[in-house]
Amino acid sequence: MSTSINGGPQRPSLAYANAGPALNAVIKQQAEDFYVDEILGFEPSGVGEHVFLHIEKRCLTTLAVRDAIAKLAGCKLMDVGYSGLKDKWAVTRQWFSVYLSAKTEPNWLKLMIDSPSSQAYLRVLKVARHDRKLRRGTHKENAFTLVLRDVSDVDCLSMNAEDYFNQRLTTLREQGFPNYFGQQRFSSQNLAKARQLFDIDKRMPREQRSLCLSAARAYLFNLLLSERVKQDNWSHYLAGDVLMLAGSRSQFSLHEDTADWVNSSAADELMRQVNSIEQRLSEADIHISGPLCGRGESPLSAAALALETAVFRSEQALVDGLCRQGVEQARRPLRAMPKQLKWQFKSEKLQLCFVLPTGSYATVLLRELVEC
Template sequence: MSELFPRIYPHVDVLLEAELKSTEEDFQVTEMLPFTPSGTGSHYWFFIEKRGLNTQEVAKRLAQLAGIPVRDVGYAGMKDRHAITRQSFSVPVQAGTTPDWLSLESENLHFLEMTRHDRKLRRGVLKGNHFRLVLRHCQGEPALWETRLQHLQKTGFPNYFGAQRFGHRNLQEVSRLLSGTARKMDRHQRGLLLSAARSALFNQVLAERVRQNNWNVLLAGEIVQLNGSHSIFLAQANEQENLQQRSAEWDVHPSGPLPGRGGLSPENQAALVEKQALDALPEESETLGNIRHWPQQLAAQDVDAARRALRARPDSLQYHWQDASTLILEFSLPAGVFATSCIEALLGHEQVRADRLDLCVD
């Protein structure tokens, strides 16, 4: 079991079918930072292209060559192993050492840029990601594909965490961690598991909003998130009309919970929907324990509560047919949004399973 329940998408009259990630070249991701390194400072900054390697493996190689703990290597987000990905890393300059960085070059790892900056690259310091995807064996009339792509760009898609976030047995390990019976693990592994738990609970709430067909509108008592920001606020009744207009303009979004301690809580209808979704979780699961207790157990792990937009949409979408059954897509997504969820919304159904993927693309 990789996830709690399937991701569901808004109803479409015709389901589309295609094959994603036939090869690493079919799934290409390029990270977009919100600024450009200064060129001077106490940290090396690298823009690296990798394939067949996940982010942590590259960080370990950089750390080993530099003779530093891997925790000192900076990167903005995790990237999939089974893809061609381009992302930035930072390594602190060690006095008296000049590592031969190019000695790490291989058929799976290439340095595209090397520069310096005055500080470490921190997690989450990311504008977004640009994707080039190849969909093969597409079934359906090209005109229908193009209509759906135009609709997707206009109305967006449910902002699910993709199957990558859950791995093969992450949620089973989560249950052990939250119950205090987990094996010893390092900080990185613990963080991945806690993130998987919060992502699963968010997806459960979002799926309920999709079922009720209110995932892309503001409900009474909604916790509203500003577009392109982590800033949130409680929607007041006297602001509802204005907020609905801002939502239509994609200036604000409805949000769902990333459970933990503290934080704002929704009210009225929005609170009821979240409660319904989380109360639908089983009290006892053979493999996952009492999932209903996960929000309280996450708070006990000193994880701070947060919110995530329920919807997203592709930016700068371009597409063309390579041949009658091969569609090439290019688009950008905000940080933390999964391209696989975008493609599933295009198809109209869940398609990507965790056993085909490795890590999240943040």
């Protein structure tokens, strides 16, 4: 099995930070070619009513594992927590929690699955107690080891493949990549279903509704980010931007008043602040943020607000629909910086190792590198 990472029926043509990829490659030719290790960022406390399970799975969805845990524990699905959805056609390690309270803890070895016919397996690696449920987005980051096979030219390159990868990957390591939501977020026609939800106030199960709302927010975020990539200001300050500290959800913005530009001393101070912002952006200490649309006033102002308003004008129904559904607005960095990025190219095969923050997609990094 191989997987496409560029394009898709529900994803518009998104701008590249650099020129489009000049090489073809095959990703996920086998499940072991896509390995993900979820890094919690904290240790379970060892006490509490929640059991944390560290699980390795192959060719199984996160929700299939959740269902199996709930069945074995004899609890409701809502009592099982997980931080992120992991790919099915892959080998992934991730954490789950299950609320047991006074229930007898089951034999977790019974969760073991090994099915040669479906190529699926599930193994429990560690069991620990904790005092809180594992909620979505709780983990710190994900470590990836990927193998891209059958590398070949898209266009006639002026350099060999190894030099191309060295150049592209060095740029990605130093400058990062646009933090688009990946195609996974738009699976099962979730965006089309979101439009139906907003147009006719269609009722749907809670879990499906959540996926549809997430798809709508992701689509709008991608639209805005793509436009900023086209304008080459996705990693440069635009007046009125909201900024985020790297590795944190903390946000801040400059207080800019057009009257300040009349007063020379105030203008000088504002320019000093803008220069400081640009320096911190170049060092990846901070990032420009983009909208996860919902109810409430936009925190943007000036040129940044004008640009966002213009981009969303054709999709105002989605913006308004998210507000009516009671979704709270949030912010997301426009840029993702891969950490510990290493690579090796040999015999038409590229192996990549890197770490991404929670919510960033390995497939989005790959689309800047190869056509899959």
